[in-house]
Amino acid sequence: MKNQTYTSHLVFLLKVKIMVRKTIEFNLNQQAQSLTVDPAMPLLWAIRELIGLTGTKFGCGKGLCGACTVHLNGMAIRACITPIEVVANQEITTIEGIQSEHPVKQAWKEQDVPQCGYCQPGQIMSAVALLKQNPKADLNQIKSGMAGNLCRCGTYQAILQAILQAQAMQATQFAQVKGNNHEA
Amino acid sequence: MKRREFLKLTAVVSGSLLIGVQWSCASDNMTESDQRLNAWVQIQADNQITFIIDRAEMGQGVLTALTMLLAEELEIEPKQVKTEFAPVADVYKNPALHSQVTGGSTSIAMAWQPLREAGAKARELLLLAAAKTWQIEKSQCYVKDTKVWRKDNQQFLTYGELVDVARQLSPPKKVRLKPASQYRFIGKAIPRLETADKVEGNAEFGIDVSLPDLLVAVVIHPPVFGSQVESFDASKAKQKAGVVDIIEIPQGIAVVAQSYWQAEQASQLLEIQWKTVDLDSLDSTIIQQNQAELVKQTGRLIHQQGQTAQALIDKADARQTLSVTYQTPYLAHATMEPINCTAWVTEHQCSIWVPSQAPEWNKSTAKEITGLSEEQITVHTTFLGGGFGRRVCPDEIAEAVTISKRLKKPIKVLWPREQDIQHDYYRPATYHQLKASFDANKQQVKAWQHKFVCPSILSWMLPHLVQSESPSWLPETIKDLSGKIAHGVFTKWLVDDTSVEGTNIPYAIPNQTVEYIYYDPGIPVGFWRSVGHSQNAFVVEGFIDEIANQLNQDSYLFRRKLLQDHGQALAVLDRVAEMSQWHQNSNHPSRFLGIAQHYSFGSYVAQVAEVSIHQQSIQVEKVYCVIDCGQVVNPAIVKAQMQSAIVFGLTAALTGEITIEQGRVTQHHFDDYQLLRINQMPEVMVDIIPSENAPSGVGEPATPPIAPAVANAVYQATKQRLRSLPLRLT
Numbered sequence: 086m087k088n089q090t091y092t093s094h095l096v097f098l099l100k101v102k103i104m105v106r107k108t109i110e111f112n113l114n115q116q117a118q119s120l121t122v123d124p125a126m127p128l129l130w131a132i133r134e135l136i137g138l139t140g141t142k143f144g145c146g147k148g149l150c151g152a153c154t155v156h157l158n159g160m161a162i163r164a165c166i167t168p169i170e171v172v173a174n175q176e177i178t179t180i181e182g183i184q185s186e187h188p189v190k191q192a193w194k195e196q197d198v199p200q201c202g203y204c205q206p207g208q209i210m211s212a213v214a215l216l217k218q219n220p221k222a223d224l225n226q227i228k229s230g231m232a233g234n235l236c237r238c239g240t241y242q243a244i245l246q247a248i249l250q251a252q253a254m255q256a257t258q259f260a261q262v263k264g265n266n267h268e269a
Numbered sequence: 270m271k272r273r274e275f276l277k278l279t280a281v282v283s284g285s286l287l288i289g290v291q292w293s294c295a296s297d298n299m300t301e302s303d304q305r306l307n308a309w310v311q312i313q314a315d316n317q318i319t320f321i322i323d324r325a326e327m328g329q330g331v332l333t334a335l336t337m338l339l340a341e342e343l344e345i346e347p348k349q350v351k352t353e354f355a356p357v358a359d360v361y362k363n364p365a366l367h368s369q370v371t372g373g374s375t376s377i378a379m380a381w382q383p384l385r386e387a388g389a390k391a392r393e394l395l396l397l398a399a400a401k402t403w404q405i406e407k408s409q410c411y412v413k414d415t416k417v418w419r420k421d422n423q424q425f426l427t428y429g430e431l432v433d434v435a436r437q438l439s440p441p442k443k444v445r446l447k448p449a450s451q452y453r454f455i456g457k458a459i460p461r462l463e464t465a466d467k468v469e470g471n472a473e474f475g476i477d478v479s480l481p482d483l484l485v486a487v488v489i490h491p492p493v494f495g496s497q498v499e500s501f502d503a504s505k506a507k508q509k510a511g512v513v514d515i516i517e518i519p520q521g522i523a524v525v526a527q528s529y530w531q532a533e534q535a536s537q538l539l540e541i542q543w544k545t546v547d548l549d550s551l552d553s554t555i556i557q558q559n560q561a562e563l564v565k566q567t568g569r570l571i572h573q574q575g576q577t578a579q580a581l582i583d584k585a586d587a588r589q590t591l592s593v594t595y596q597t598p599y600l601a602h603a604t605m606e607p608i609n610c611t612a613w614v615t616e617h618q619c620s621i622w623v624p625s626q627a628p629e630w631n632k633s634t635a636k637e638i639t640g641l642s643e644e645q646i647t648v649h650t651t652f653l654g655g656g657f658g659r660r661v662c663p664d665e666i667a668e669a670v671t672i673s674k675r676l677k678k679p680i681k682v683l684w685p686r687e688q689d690i691q692h693d694y695y696r697p698a699t700y701h702q703l704k705a706s707f708d709a710n711k712q713q714v715k716a717w718q719h720k721f722v723c724p725s726i727l728s729w730m731l732p733h734l735v736q737s738e739s740p741s742w743l744p745e746t747i748k749d750l751s752g753k754i755a756h757g758v759f760t761k762w763l764v765d766d767t768s769v770e771g772t773n774i775p776y777a778i779p780n781q782t783v784e785y786i787y788y789d790p791g792i793p794v795g796f797w798r799s800v801g802h803s804q805n806a807f808v809v810e811g812f813i814d815e816i817a818n819q820l821n822q823d824s825y826l827f828r829r830k831l832l833q834d835h836g837q838a839l840a841v842l843d844r845v846a847e848m849s850q851w852h853q854n855s856n857h858p859s860r861f862l863g864i865a866q867h868y869s870f871g872s873y874v875a876q877v878a879e880v881s882i883h884q885q886s887i888q889v890e891k892v893y894c895v896i897d898c899g900q901v902v903n904p905a906i907v908k909a910q911m912q913s914a915i916v917f918g919l920t921a922a923l924t925g926e927i928t929i930e931q932g933r934v935t936q937h938h939f940d941d942y943q944l945l946r947i948n949q950m951p952e953v954m955v956d957i958i959p960s961e962n963a964p965s966g967v968g969e970p971a972t973p974p975i976a977p978a979v980a981n982a983v984y985q986a987t988k989q990r991l992r993s994l995p996l997r998l999t
């Protein structure tokens with residue numbers, strides 16, 4: 086189904102008169118992608134409509150809600166305002182590319198965070214990036230780091246608990262790894 | 270209300286048992302497809318148990334809670350049950366709303382009895398089947414973990430293995446439901462069943478629906494309400510890559526493209542002339558002026574107790590009266606998942622995929638547009654990225670079906686956020702005048718008068734719901750009403766309950782008058798989480814607080830004194846005062862408490878908000894919340910809904926406002942229609958009153974008290990009494 090959409094898209098592109106297009110190559114969840122598209126197309130729509138990965142959500146298209154958050158080389162970005170040409174030859178990770186066992190996803194499940202769930206992929210992607218950059222973030226740093234992600238269902242309290250839990254889990258994992266190395 | 274009977278139906282899918290429901294009036298000779306449609310529970314030979322969820326899952330946890338009710342009596346782990354969202358059929362009607370709609374915080378209350386009975390009857394049937402197979406008494410068998418066991422030798426048969434025998438038996442007419450002491454799931458914080466899918470990004474929302482050759486449409490609606498396309502020039506837009514077609518439809522101009530982004534970009538190049546309409550000159554200030562004038566009139570009397578309050582207040586010495594006005598603005602729903610619908614209309618079929626609270630209404634919308642019969646139309650309900658009352662309106666369904674019919678292609682209509690903010694069905698803007706009089710010693714309240722100006726939501730909803738030919742699903746009462754709508758029924762004869770709900774106060778004030786004045790400026794209004802309660806609780810809980818202050822009485826104790834005849838309201842109030850350490854905390858130098866209580870959707874909620882003021886801005890630090898919602902099916906979900914409803918109400922209290930300029934909505938986006946963010950989130954503490962009463966509403970009742978609780982706390986902090994929303998210090 087995805088391929089069909091993609092093929093018909095390409096067929097269409099060949100037919101039109103005025104049209105800028107460019108082949109953009111990048112890695113998505115560690116798989117090579119090559120898309121011939123309008124380089125201004127936001128990454129969000131390339132991921133959702135051309136590649137067919139729909140975990141990344143559309144909420145505003147203006148960088149105001151965080152629903153479309155993905156990682157560019159491990160940093161959280163808003164895919165809705167990132168033209169695809171910016172990610173050429175870069176590494177993109179979406180919610181589907183974060184392992185189920187990742188402490189953030191684990192904590193999210195244990196805290197049963199989602200309500201409607203629509204904002205959650207974006208929340209998780211922001212949280213993963215935040216803890217990567219600042220594993221010891223305190224409560225205020227977590228709050229400001231997550232302030233770009235809206236949740237209309239109001240799951241904020243559960244999100245904070247999940248991030249604190251993930252932080253603790255990561256710290257233990259880290260300690261274990263360190264301990265193991267020490268023994269070796 | 271018709272009584273629903275659960276019964277066994279002959280198996281239609283080979284080797285599986287369908288447990289269906291039948292309206293007591295329905296015929297016994299159902300066709301095979303009827304039987305499929307009527308199925309609620311399917312037990313397959315391989316022991317796979319599928320449960321049809323007849324309500325929309327929009328975050329409120331209904332998928333998990335309904336499954337728990339069934340699982341409790343059927344003796345299966347909720348997580349072993351496979352769930353599917355229901356198609357449109359009579360059996361899935363919500364008895365409280367007479368149609369297949371999720372709303373009014375009714376899902377659990379309505380399912381509480383029938384679903385447990387369904388589970389119990391299925392269980393008894395399987396027990397009978399096992400007893401028959403083993404040629405022993407039923408009492409020699411018991412059920413556990415989707416198996417029936419023999420007491421004597423611990424052999425077992427799975428439910429699936431019993432299907433063939435069970436379907437030749439008649440289910441018991443009466444069953445005994447478990448006493449609460451034996452509940453395994455009900456009352457426990459069972460994790461939500463769809464959490465993993467939502468965390469992994471696998472849950473399918475309407476926006477995620479994918480079909481071969483699917484095209485995406487962006488519809489540009491008239492900026493001024495009620496306007497229409499005069500003419501348009503699409504030549505520039507058509508040049509845009511990916512654009513397939515641009516057509517005029519009744520709702521506006523639809524730009525159809527290969528991808529959403531292409532459609533949205535092209536839509537900005539449209540040149541559209543809109544017809545001029547009366548509303549072109551409407552502004553929020555005009556609406557307010559009109560409301561302020563109208564509120565002086567005598568309204569429709571909707572509540573009267575003792576003597577007419579007006580007379581008493583007029584007679585009283587000015588020092589013994591209080592007279593103020595309150596206002597609330599229009600509010601948008603702003604569900605996180607933008608409005609969308611996918612439709613595929615062919616000559617003989619219409620399929621719709623939509624995140625909707627009202628699949629039945631969507632079907633009748635599609636029926637009217639396509640001219641197809643009900644059997645030819647299928648509605649697939651996906652997960653909803655938020656609902657809050659917005660997703661009962663069928664606009665986007667009408668658009669998708671219309672465009673698909675015209676283009677003969679599968680179409681996904683997806684609204685840009687601006688279209689959502691600007692073309693919602695808003696919570697009504699209202700205006701209230703309140704008066705009270707006291708005795709000479711300022712010890713007691715003698716009279717309470719509340720007059721308010723408000724449009725009618727039902728008068729906006731009905732035209733949507735009433736299709737050309739009187740649809741079969743429309744309940745008689747509504748059919749009756751709909752005919753009268755054209756004659757302004759809500760202006761003259763009827764009072765729309767959604768306007769007045771929450772104004773009939775529980776406080777023991779001897780003389781009370783409540784009057785309602787209908788005024789509709791022409792801005793579309795709709796159901797917004799907790800509906801009339803959301804604005805009316807702000808007003809009455811604010812005013813009662815003012816009265817307490819006037820009489821120099823403590824806000825909590827004053828309410829307490831006037832609630833002596835309302836045990837449940839009193840209990841939540843006392844508990845929240847205790848949790849918040851009301852008396853000790855009242856003396857804190859920089860934290861200020863405000864209290865409010867409100868009864869809605871069958872549940873009692875009391876809240877205390879703790880606020881601090883920083884450079885003229887209101888910060889809500891903590892919220893204490895107590896609910897009595899009868900028996901609790903899943904306390905974790907109840908607590909989550911309390912937090913959710915509080916956040917929703919806080920957005921309205923602190924920032925929410927839709928204003929009108931020249932007939933159009935001023936706000937566009939999340940920058941000028943701001944939602945509460947995590948860094949503004951108070952700590953919320955929730956307590957649930959234990960109860961043996963039947964379950965009542967959970968999704969909405971915690972929204973109404975939060976705005977007044979915050980306003981009352983702000984008064985303690987600043988001595989400024991804020992009487993309009995959003996709360997702004999001067």
Ligand code: FES
Binds near residue numbers: 143149
């Ligand atoms: S969709 Fe990208 S920030 Fe809202």
Ligand code: FES
Binds near residue numbers: 201236605
């Ligand atoms: S869970 Fe619904 S918007 Fe966040």
